[in-house]
Amino acid sequence: MKVLYLGDLRADVSETEEATAIAESAAPEGAQAYARAILTGVRERREEIDRLIAAQSPNWDLRRMAATDRNVLRIGCWELLWGGSEVPPVVAIDEAVGLAKRFGAEGSGAFVNGILDAIRRRQGGAPSGQASDAPAPSSAEND
Numbered sequence: 001m002k003v004l005y006l007g008d009l010r011a012d013v014s015e016t017e018e019a020t021a022i023a024e025s026a027a028p029e030g031a032q033a034y035a036r037a038i039l040t041g042v043r044e045r046r047e048e049i050d051r052l053i054a055a056q057s058p059n060w061d062l063r064r065m066a067a068t069d070r071n072v073l074r075i076g077c078w079e080l081l082w083g084g085s086e087v088p089p090v091v092a093i094d095e096a097v098g099l100a101k102r103f104g105a106e107g108s109g110a111f112v113n114g115i116l117d118a119i120r121r122r123q124g125g126a127p128s129g130q131a132s133d134a135p136a137p138s139s140a141e142n143d
Helices: 002-008 015-023 031-057 068-082 090-105 108-124
Strands: none
Touching: 015 031, 015 090, 031 068, 031 108, 068 090, 068 108
């Protein structure tokens, strides 16, 4: 999350800075590898992730959300939809809520929970922990 947060503040975060931040976490290598996967996944799908978040938070401009909440949502959304079957949706949401409570403001946990749960429901629940590669069709496409 630290690297995504830094990337929100500065557009010129280098790969070296990213690698250093992950290595300094003192997490086991498996956790560091997963952190790199999340970072790469969020970076590659950021526009799509941001559209999904914005669609479920119509009263919030994504750019005006707290940077911590925005990046926790990005991590949670990626993990929820593309994190693989080893991460059940309820676990992905719970982990994101935990991050939001730890690093965000007082209401961040509930805010993150509501948006990620709405994304999960929109994607058909993703019971296996992995949704399809494409977002659910809009209501206009269903008519």
